[in-house]
Amino acid sequence: MELKRIGDFAWELPRAGEMRVPGWIFVSEELLRPLLSGTEGGEDEGGGHEWNALVQVRNVACLPGIVTASIAMPDIHPGYGFPIGGVGAFDPDGGVVAMGGVGFDINCGVRVLTTPLSRSDVEDRKEEVADSLFAHVPAGLGSEGKIRLTLNGVDEVLKKGAAFALERGYGLPEDLMYIEENGRMDGADPGAVSARAKEREFRQIGTLGSGNHYLEVQYVEEIADRAAARAYGLEEDQILVAIHCGSRGLGHQIGQDALPELERASRKYGIPIRERELVCAPIRSPEGGKYLAAVFAGINCAFANRQVIAHLVREVLAPLFSLPHGAIRTLYDVGHNNVKFERHRVDGEERTLLVHRKGSTRAFGPGRRENPDRYRAVGHPIFVGGTMGTASYILRGTEVGMEKAFGSGIHGAGRAMSRAKAKKRWRGQELVQDLAKQGITVRAHSYAGAAEEAPGAYKDVDLVVEAAVGAGLNALVAKVRPLVCIKG
DNA sequence: ATGTAC
Numbered sequence: 001m002e003l004k005r006i007g008d009f010a011w012e013l014p015r016a017g018e019m020r021v022p023g024w025i026f027v028s029e030e031l032l033r034p035l036l037s038g039t040e041g042g043e044d045e046g047g048g049h050e051w052n053a054l055v056q057v058r059n060v061a062c063l064p065g066i067v068t069a070s071i072a073m074p075d076i077h078p079g080y081g082f083p084i085g086g087v088g089a090f091d092p093d094g095g096v097v098a099m100g101g102v103g104f105d106i107n108c109g110v111r112v113l114t115t116p117l118s119r120s121d122v123e124d125r126k127e128e129v130a131d132s133l134f135a136h137v138p139a140g141l142g143s144e145g146k147i148r149l150t151l152n153g154v155d156e157v158l159k160k161g162a163a164f165a166l167e168r169g170y171g172l173p174e175d176l177m178y179i180e181e182n183g184r185m186d187g188a189d190p191g192a193v194s195a196r197a198k199e200r201e202f203r204q205i206g207t208l209g210s211g212n213h214y215l216e217v218q219y220v221e222e223i224a225d226r227a228a229a230r231a232y233g234l235e236e237d238q239i240l241v242a243i244h245c246g247s248r249g250l251g252h253q254i255g256q257d258a259l260p261e262l263e264r265a266s267r268k269y270g271i272p273i274r275e276r277e278l279v280c281a282p283i284r285s286p287e288g289g290k291y292l293a294a295v296f297a298g299i300n301c302a303f304a305n306r307q308v309i310a311h312l313v314r315e316v317l318a319p320l321f322s323l324p325h326g327a328i329r330t331l332y333d334v335g336h337n338n339v340k341f342e343r344h345r346v347d348g349e350e351r352t353l354l355v356h357r358k359g360s361t362r363a364f365g366p367g368r369r370e371n372p373d374r375y376r377a378v379g380h381p382i383f384v385g386g387t388m389g390t391a392s393y394i395l396r397g398t399e400v401g402m403e404k405a406f407g408s409g410i411h412g413a414g415r416a417m418s419r420a421k422a423k424k425r426w427r428g429q430e431l432v433q434d435l436a437k438q439g440i441t442v443r444a445h446s447y448a449g450a451a452e453e454a455p456g457a458y459k460d461v462d463l464v465v466e467a468a469v470g471a472g473l474n475a476l477v478a479k480v481r482p483l484v485c486i487k488g
Numbered sequence: 489a490t491g492t493a494c
Binding site: 103104105211251 | 489
């Protein structure tokens with residue numbers, strides 16, 4: 001595939017064939033190289049689909065009703081249907097909602113809590129902090145939470161999101177102000193969610209899960225943007241807690257249920273299926289409407305999940321450091337596997353679009369009314385999770401990002417190596433010991449899982465951030481380092 | 489990502 005350079009950190013995949021718009025890939029030369037080494041039409045573990053992130057950018061560009069471009073963030077790597085790091089905005093008239101644009105872990109995202117603690121408060125108590133968090137926050141594959149829901153309770157979670165958790169006494173009212181959508185997505189319909197999906201939520205609310213999900217105690221190493229840091233209440237050496245998780249089994253089941261339904265819809269409406277998960281339905285069709293109502297419910301499930309986990313973190317840290325719960329505040333909570341209706345300027349005209357972000361964080365810039373009052377002037381924070389052994393970053397939305405990428409940003413380092421390959425190359429136990437020597441206390445529910453998450457299996461997060469900032473999509477606010485990491 | 493399987 002021929003790419004045209006259109007900027008220092010921007011490349012265009014020109015419109016050709018059945019593409020309705022061009023592809024825009026925001027990467028540096030160095031990050032572009034591995035993308036070009038994939039083989040088009042190559043075999044993959046999933047059954048012989050084209051397993052190449054750039055092919056996926058092109059496939060998304062072929063979907064009906066896509067607006068402006070099929071966009072890839074600097075952490076782009078192959079996903080199901082959409083690339084991870086992919087953004088696609090669609091016109092509600094004639095456009096589609098695509099399962100691959102959301103993925104299985106609906107509203108997977110990050111919440112960051114601020115504390116009044118500084119690095120020195122935690123540094124020599126890391127083992128104690130790690131053990132307490134590990135014991136109190138349920139995590140790992142198939143883990144079950146401390147809360148049991150009834151069927152009616154699950155419906156309430158799906159309708160109310162984080163507010164449900166608050167009603168049950170998990171969290172502080174001010175938390176809601178600092179969650180994307182205030183923690184509650186409109187248009188969620190529990191009736192669009194299967195009984196099987198709901199059954200998976202009965203015992204799973206308030207659990208971290210596995211894979212790349214984690215709970216991390218971090219300190220602020222460096223502040224790059226004083227004004228934004230002031231608005232966010234961040235200082236150097238300050239202790240933060242990052243919670244990375246999603247909608248667990250429920251979101252996964254919504255995705256599984258949607259596959260055959262949207263496959264039928266794709267055929268019914270005559271939309272070519274270019275990859276198993278790139279099935280879709282017109283936004284205004286009954287099938288599209290049902291899928292959206294189910295996804296919105298899944299989004300609420302993840303908001304509620306992170307809200308409960310934030311409470312569990314407070315239950316651990318407050319007594320340990322003699323703090324009131326109110327001293328541990330929600331900086332922000334924002335997802336990176338979502339689809340939603342948003343207002344955007346396209347060619348000078350304000351329009352409502354359905355924006356898919358798959359492994360891409362919403363990153364609204366200065367002035368947007370969706371931002372909390374305290375953040376309105378600088379844009380809301382976004383969280384870029386590095387790996388167990390490397391830095392994470394706090395960035396913010398920008399006006400350039402609003403124009404070029406529908407207000408989107410990066411979400412992490414992005415995998416550079418498959419999970420299978422990483423598992424062969426590293427041993428989890430050795431990895432945890434190595435990290436301990438570097439001052440990072442890791443508690444993992446699965447050593448095999450930890451090996452898959454080896455820092456070496458990811459791209460260099462510093463380069464990914466450099467590209468996002470260089471392209472102007474996001475602005476750098478602060479760099480943070482891990483002290484304690486709980487892995488699923 | 490995922491009760492790694494219909």
